[in-house]
Amino acid sequence: MSNNEQALISEADRRAKNYLAATTERRVFPDTETIAALDIFKETLPEKPQDALATLDMLDEYGSPATVVSNGSRYFGFVIGANLPIAAAADRLAQSWDQCASSHVNSPAAAAIEKAATGFVLEALDLPRDAAIGFGTSATACGLSCLAIARRELLLRQGWDFDRDGLIGAPEIKVVVSQLTHITVIKALRILGFGVSKIQYAPVDKHGRIDPVRLPKLDECTILCLQAGEVNTGEFDPFIPLIDTAHKAGAWVHVDGAFGLWARASKTLRHLTEGVEGADSWTTDGHKWLNTPYDSAMAICRNAAAMAATMNADAVYSNAEPDAQKNLTLEFSRKPRGISIWAALRTLGKEGLDEMITRHHNQALRLAEGLRGAGIEVLNRVVLNQVLARLDDDALTLELVKRVQDSGKIWFGGTRWNDRAGFRLSVSSWRTEDADIETAIDEITTHYEGLR
Ligand SMILES: Cc1ncc(COP(=O)(O)O)c(C=O)c1O
Structure with missing residues (x-):
């Protein structure tokens, strides 16, 4: 059994680094096969001690691919920030x-x-x-x-x-x-x-x-x-x-x-x-x-x-x-x-914090502008980092959300607003760059046009 603390921590660090390095390549939401593979965790509690490195390996091999990449740049669901490197x-x-x-x-x-x-x-x-x-x-x-x-x-x-x-x-x-x-x-x-x-x-x-x-x-x-x-x-x-x-x-x-x-x-x-x-x-x-x-x-x-x-x-x-x-x-x-x-x-300082928050607001404004440009109704004034939108027809709104989510390129969720189906995008990740916003606009526009 490998229980050497240093070796385990180094191995966890190595795997964590690899995980983060692959953030941009991952699907934002895992596919169904990867989710199905999580069944491996439905095991019974082992009677005997297990090899610790093997436990770590199982966690990484099956857990890492089935994560939601909310720590990435193209996740616009709920209000979920990423993790600043210093944090x-x-x-x-x-x-x-x-x-x-x-x-x-x-x-x-x-x-x-x-x-x-x-x-x-x-x-x-x-x-x-x-x-x-x-x-x-x-x-x-x-x-x-x-x-x-x-x-x-x-x-x-x-x-x-x-x-x-x-x-x-x-x-x-x-x-x-x-x-x-x-x-x-x-x-x-x-x-x-x-x-x-x-x-x-x-x-x-x-x-x-x-x-x-x-x-x-x-x-x-x-x-x-x-x-x-x-x-x-x-x-x-x-x-x-x-x-x-x-x-x-x-x-x-x-x-x-x-x-x-x-x-x-x-x-x-x-x-x-x-x-x-x-x-x-x-x-x-x-x-x-x-x-x-x-x-x-x-x-x-x-x-x-x-x-x-x-x-x-x-x-x-x-x-x-x-x-x-x-x-x-x-x-x-x-x-x-x-x-x-x-x-x-301490690391952001007042200026860095101001910059991040203001940038997200500006990116949300651009997102709303892009959606409107595609003919999608934006329901809110976008005073902050949230964009609330919907299509003319509730069933189409739900279908659009599903198609975008299935793409794995970006992710955002649905909601209800004034008793109608809607969807909401939140710009909250320090990693999100202007190019990610354009990717999101293109992705939504493409699926919207496909639906029409
Ligand atoms: C306005 C508001 N209040 C409270 C909460 C709950 O926060 P937490 O998930 O940290 O409990 C949320 C979470 O989305 C929120 O958006």
Whole structure:
């Protein structure tokens, strides 16, 4: 049995390098044969130890070809960034450290670097510099944390001790969300016990932004959830009037900015986020538009003490400072996710970040122009990096999406918009060059003409 650590790591590195080198040649989505070959993983747990190199070989031989090349330049599905080289490299090194990044005592290095990452993120997003950040797995998990903090804090203001007395008999905390809020916000609310039937929906205008005039009534027992970057259109709620109304009523404002919050880092796009800094909490992802590896998200809370109190996990054997990550995130033991965020931001700098975000916006504009040129209806204004389109006929729209996906050259997904089939393209990968955008336009145009 080969279990030599150095040999295994070197072999994994060699295979990883080969994988990345072949990124441009791979189909963006694997073909059916390659997917069928994944059946090899349906084996039973071996009784006896296996050769470790053989395990690695199986992973590479059958796993690598069946991956979706979302880490490439021609993947426009969902909102999925690629992995910046420095983010991947920093993650790679940190993996070999294998730190439990709960607190300073678990890992001085991780604690110090995640504090540095906190400072960088707050500066890049221009949010209150004394806000706290918990580096969590996803916008879903981080949103859940923020909503839990919001509820606890609103109840505290009503003189109710949530930690001690729970929810039974507590003043009711209402939630108002956009009619187009992301499903993961609803999921978080459902898990937290808000009750989906009790959620109030704020009507949106024709662009998909909450209409301040039709905002349901808010009070000091309300959480208002806003959006920076609607998942289909990339649109932003009008933060200035909404946050002003909410705060006058004593409500808490949470902003889901899973990808859109990064518009703040672009001088061209920053105006879209005007006023968002006035909210009480925000969530965003690194693994979408910042192009860091997966499992890198941020729960950001203006009231650092409220966050630390809600998320605290001190124990007799494990006491830590209030801003230790185990006291800011859902996890007790965790990997130091903030490291790749720190590395990406330090390496890009403000200018590099601005350039990447602005470039994606310009590429999305070109994509929309190309689709319109082909006679395809673009449904959104393309304020950000999202392009939403459809054909005259729903069945044709679905067929177009299928044909493009089957081509393996580019990939994007379908959606529903105003009860009609549509498709959406997101430009989020640092690897995407202008030539990739032209490839996408040509590919879509060719299949569209074939369909007509
Ligand atoms: C607007 C928005 N919010 C939240 C999420 C959930 O993010 P995550 O996948 O990191 O949980 C997404 C994911 O696509 C999103 O686009």
